[in-house]
Amino acid sequence: MAWTNKVMRVNLTEGKITEEPLNMEWAQQYLGQRGLATKYLVEEVDPTCDALGPDNKFIVTTGPLTGTMASTGGRYSVVTKSPLTGTVACSNSGGYFGAELKAAGWDMIIFEGKSPKPVYLYVHDDSVQLMDAGDIWGKSVWEADEILHKKHQDALIKIALVGRSAENGCLYSAVVNDLHRAAGRSGVGTVMASKNLKAVVARGTKGVGNIKDPMRFLQATEEGKRVLRENAVTGEGLPKYGTQVLMNVINESGAMPTRNMRETQFEGAHKISGEAMHEPRASDGQPNLTTNAACFGCTIACGRISTVDQGHFTIKNKPEYWKASGGLEYEAAWSLGSDNGVDDLDAITYANFVCNEDGIDPISFGATVAAAMELYEMGVITNEHTGGMAYNFGSAEALVHGVEMVAAGEGFGRDLALGSRRMCEKYGHPELSMTVKSQEFPAYDPRGIQGMGLAYATSNRGACHLRGYTVASEILGIPEKTDPLATEGKAELVKAFQDATAAFDSSGLCVFTSFAWTLDDVAPQLDAACEGGWTTEKLVELGERIWNMEREFNRLAGVTGKDDTLPKRLLEEAANAGPAQGKVNELGKMLPEYYKIRGWTADGVVTDETKQRLGL
Amino acid sequence: MKITLKLFATLGDLLPAESRENATVVEVPDDATPNQVIDMFKVPRPMAHLVLINGGYVAPERREQPVLAENDVLAIWPPVAGG
Numbered sequence: 001m002a003w004t005n006k007v008m009r010v011n012l013t014e015g016k017i018t019e020e021p022l023n024m025e026w027a028q029q030y031l032g033q034r035g036l037a038t039k040y041l042v043e044e045v046d047p048t049c050d051a052l053g054p055d056n057k058f059i060v061t062t063g064p065l066t067g068t069m070a071s072t073g074g075r076y077s078v079v080t081k082s083p084l085t086g087t088v089a090c091s092n093s094g095g096y097f098g099a100e101l102k103a104a105g106w107d108m109i110i111f112e113g114k115s116p117k118p119v120y121l122y123v124h125d126d127s128v129q130l131m132d133a134g135d136i137w138g139k140s141v142w143e144a145d146e147i148l149h150k151k152h153q154d155a156l157i158k159i160a161l162v163g164r165s166a167e168n169g170c171l172y173s174a175v176v177n178d179l180h181r182a183a184g185r186s187g188v189g190t191v192m193a194s195k196n197l198k199a200v201v202a203r204g205t206k207g208v209g210n211i212k213d214p215m216r217f218l219q220a221t222e223e224g225k226r227v228l229r230e231n232a233v234t235g236e237g238l239p240k241y242g243t244q245v246l247m248n249v250i251n252e253s254g255a256m257p258t259r260n261m262r263e264t265q266f267e268g269a270h271k272i273s274g275e276a277m278h279e280p281r282a283s284d285g286q287p288n289l290t291t292n293a294a295c296f297g298c299t300i301a302c303g304r305i306s307t308v309d310q311g312h313f314t315i316k317n318k319p320e321y322w323k324a325s326g327g328l329e330y331e332a333a334w335s336l337g338s339d340n341g342v343d344d345l346d347a348i349t350y351a352n353f354v355c356n357e358d359g360i361d362p363i364s365f366g367a368t369v370a371a372a373m374e375l376y377e378m379g380v381i382t383n384e385h386t387g388g389m390a391y392n393f394g395s396a397e398a399l400v401h402g403v404e405m406v407a408a409g410e411g412f413g414r415d416l417a418l419g420s421r422r423m424c425e426k427y428g429h430p431e432l433s434m435t436v437k438s439q440e441f442p443a444y445d446p447r448g449i450q451g452m453g454l455a456y457a458t459s460n461r462g463a464c465h466l467r468g469y470t471v472a473s474e475i476l477g478i479p480e481k482t483d484p485l486a487t488e489g490k491a492e493l494v495k496a497f498q499d500a501t502a503a504f505d506s507s508g509l510c511v512f513t514s515f516a517w518t519l520d521d522v523a524p525q526l527d528a529a530c531e532g533g534w535t536t537e538k539l540v541e542l543g544e545r546i547w548n549m550e551r552e553f554n555r556l557a558g559v560t561g562k563d564d565t566l567p568k569r570l571l572e573e574a575a576n577a578g579p580a581q582g583k584v585n586e587l588g589k590m591l592p593e594y595y596k597i598r599g600w601t602a603d604g605v606v607t608d609e610t611k612q613r614l615g616l
Numbered sequence: 617m618k619i620t621l622k623l624f625a626t627l628g629d630l631l632p633a634e635s636r637e638n639a640t641v642v643e644v645p646d647d648a649t650p651n652q653v654i655d656m657f658k659v660p661r662p663m664a665h666l667v668l669i670n671g672g673y674v675a676p677e678r679r680e681q682p683v684l685a686e687n688d689v690l691a692i693w694p695p696v697a698g699g
């Protein structure tokens with residue numbers, strides 16, 4: 001089996017570490033990573049607990065295929081209750097940390113309680129230790145990573161940690177690993193810091209050697225890699241342009257949320273697109289994109305490594321930013337760029353560097369700045385609030401000011417660190433917050449992509465594209481094209497994407513493989529690696545079970561069907577441009593049908609019958 | 617009539633060298649079809665995956681029809697995805 005069968009439980013209050021076997025009965029029901037760790041969470045955590053209190057738990061989890069030779073098999077997730085949304089949170093990351101933790105022999109680490117002083121966990125195979133983090137508390141991710149590498153005198157350790165934003169209580173702080181990969185959304189980093197836990201350092205020498213049928217696994221993973229290689233998206237488009245290839249697609253389709261979602265096309269989109277990242281800059285003749293990069297075991301390599309012009313105002317006298325570093329993904333380019341009306345590619349790349357450096361979710365941050373800019377232009381937020389900086393749409397200076405302030409936890413950064421919903425409420429305009437369940441939207445306007453409105457409204461962690469990416473079908477034609485402006489059939493489509501994604505997220509694989517793979521490609525790899533007869537059907541049912549389990553946790557936490565909605569702007573103000581011009585999102589037409597096919601009541605409650613069918 | 621042709625991602629190389637922001641203005645017959653423009657610029661048909669006129673999707677069967685009008689924007693991508 002590809003599970004290590006070992007769970008580490010770390011009681012931070014008492015400073016005690018224990019080992020226990022993985023609950024294999026649950027592993028058969030919930031597989032790993034998102035599914036299995038959420039099962040532990042719902043069994044062990046009171047859904048009504050304070051997300052930033054000692055009763056919340058913080059679970060770092062791998063999947064059965066993490067650390068194996070399967071392509072993209074390097075993923076890990078962080079599962080906890082979110083301080084931003086009050087719902088279940090599960091944030092997924094790539095890089096190398098997850099595979100290293102698995103190679104050290106651990107499926108999962110459950111952190112409980114709260115340490116009386118800053119600590120970090122050091123894991124070297126079976127040798128595990130809580131260590132004093134006094135010298136790295138207050139340091140950025142990048143500084144702390146360097147200090148830890150020097151301290152342990154080991155270039156091969158992999159580190160997941162939080163930056164200053166999390167320590168300062170920014171509600172959308174990320175856990176960053178390998179300097180610029182992040183479990184980004186829902187404030188999971190804020191929970192980690194609330195426990196006085198600065199970092200998890202992993203060094204694994206065991207590998208993942210207990211594959212059920214190694215020969216069959218070799219064949220199945222080879223076949224999977226062939227499919228990825230021969231597919232135009234995973235074999236060509238993603239390595240060359242990364243996710244940023246979407247900037248022009250979504251803009252041309254009229255679904256580009258612009259200036260706090262007031263508009264649906266951004267005139268500066270091309271300047272911050274994947275194509276533009278390849279073009280030499282006028283200033284120094286170099287392109288923004290330096291190279292692409294891959295996470296552990298990945299044969300796609302969609303990652304962006306970028307360099308900002310040394311003469312650019314953002315880094316002119318700051319040589320620490322002159323090196324190549326983690327560049328823009330589409331979501332970050334949108335939130336820092338289009339949503340703020342900023343078309344300065346180097347400025348948004350720098351803002352993205354700072355998000356990595358101090359563990360800030362760029363989606364939530366950028367969307368919160370967008371709301372601040374709207375409030376500023378209305379005269380509600382003034383220079384007095386911002387410390388003298390003009391927060392007009394289009395101002396790269398304001399964006400840079402905002403990110404530096406959030407990173408440091410200073411001045412107006414403290415307002416921005418609340419997230420869009422709380423900040424807009426503070427200034428008396430909750431209607432200007434573009435959020436669902438208090439989490440900021442990603443980069444697709446649901447007036448132009450109707451199914452995404454339903455996916456956002458019903459997402460178990462608030463507005464999110466990674467919980468059901470119907471954009472693939474509605475815009476990109478994967479696996480087949482549907483009409484983005486139609487509402488018919490979207491309830492089924494959203495459910496199918498949500499369930500399949502939950503299965504991918506529980507395997508240890510990257511969900512980007514789903515642009516080329518279906519669960520039919522995943523099942524043979526899992527089945528060769530793990531006991532339990534993993535078929536496509538079993539995976540579909542697994543996904544549905546996970547979805548309903550998360551939904552129940554949220555209901556008990558007080559987040560219910562009444563929260564399955566969208567901001568008024570998207571339901572009442574028509575799109576101003578593109579094919580969706582004149583349209584709003586017609587959530588009301590899709591939601592009742594969605595509840596029905598989910599087997600929920602008309603209020604969106606999971607019925608006993610559905611629970612029974614899914615073995616919940 | 618004149619239309620604007622936009623070729624994105626790996627298809628960008630098929631545009632004339634002086635094109636900017638992946639776009640060029642082209643003169644086409646009044647009854648030109650999207651597929652004729654696709655062939656004119658040597659875009660391999662299977663690589664013309666996503667074809668939009670003014671942002672609206674043009675299904676493969678409509679690409680043989682004279683659906684273009686003066687000043688339309690015809691935008692084309694190979695299979696792409698992100699997230």
Ligand code: SF4
Nearest residue numbers: 094295298300302510
């Ligand atoms: S596809 Fe991209 S994000 Fe996914 S594992 Fe590969 S490099 Fe990482």
